[in-house]
Amino acid sequence: MENAHIYIPIEAAAEYLIDDGFEKIFKEGRLLTMGKKYILVELSYYNMHHGFYALVFDLQIAGYQVILAHPERYSYFHDKWPVYEDLKARGILFQLNTISLTGCYSPKVQKVAEKLIDMGFYDFVATDMHNEEYLANFNKSLYIPHLQKLVESGRLMNHNLI
Structure with a gap:
């Protein structure tokens, strides 16, 4: 790529x-951030950390914008929609x-993701592709109407991460 004068910045x-x-x-x-001061965080799949809200507040005071990765996957939120609203607030x-x-995690995770799209709650979209085994499901996801709806909504902020 160097010989072809192709420059791809990597951060x-x-x-x-x-x-x-x-x-x-x-x-x-x-902390390693994305873009200016976006910080990507995730929670345990078993329970929310006892100090989560305080840490989010401290991060925000320090100028970081907190992005919660895959909120649809935290089963302890699934039947507590006010929690999602509180997180956004x-x-x-x-x-x-x-x-x-795609339903690969569970039908419930799929339904929650669809509802969060319908509610306009997503700000970013990502693959979370940790290995090659995820590729088939990623390709399948590209044709799902809810993903198309989200991409076409104009709400996504992925461009801010560059």
């Missing part, structure tokens, strides 16, 4: 699990994992 970023170790990384100033941005729309 490091991270998805942070909100757990007891996250606060230390934050306080030490070692606190300024937390949502990132859809496209393959959640």
